[in-house]
Amino acid sequence: MELICVNCPRGCRLSVEKGENGEVKVSGYGCPRGLKYGETEFLDPVRTVTGLVRLAGMRRPLPVKTSEPVPKARMYDVLAVMRQTTTRPPVSIGDTIVENVAGTGASLVATANIV
Ligand code: SF4
Structure with a gap:
């Protein structure tokens, strides 16, 4: 390799x-x-996964990332959860949006402040 x-x-x-x-x-x-x-x-191999989730009542999405690297083979499962997730403002950087995302043990956390 x-x-x-x-x-x-x-x-x-x-x-x-x-x-x-x-x-x-x-x-x-x-x-x-x-x-x-x-x-x-x-x-x-592991990766920190970044992406977006919907914000209820807002056009702009919320940027998120996994709280820790997850197995590379589970990246698409994590992205699928992101696509299915909607959260509500206000949100602060570091807020947990989804715990144990796709059973990886990592959380999805916000990477922006939304008021
Ligand atoms: S950290 Fe930098 S110097 Fe060390 S192996 Fe990787 S690329 Fe090379």
Whole structure:
């Protein structure tokens, strides 16, 4: 698996593969963060998901994000919940809009103040 590390602007090109004994082998990283990134992307990739939910009585939507990274394989489930969710103002940054979104354990939280 070839990856570009996104942890800093240097963008090191990583190569990740499974070794003969089942260990994860990462090469091409310029610092320990790249090593960790390569291992995580290979074994258990996660993403912070951002999107919008409807605001009752308003034309503008509310921007939201997951409170923590969720498994990459569950991203579309989280986005489906966002599409189905309507909330009411007022909303403050950090307010929980949906708990345990799509069963991931993460919450959907507001990223804007709406009065
Ligand atoms: S491996 Fe380290 S130096 Fe390279 S892009 Fe990632 S964070 Fe930056």
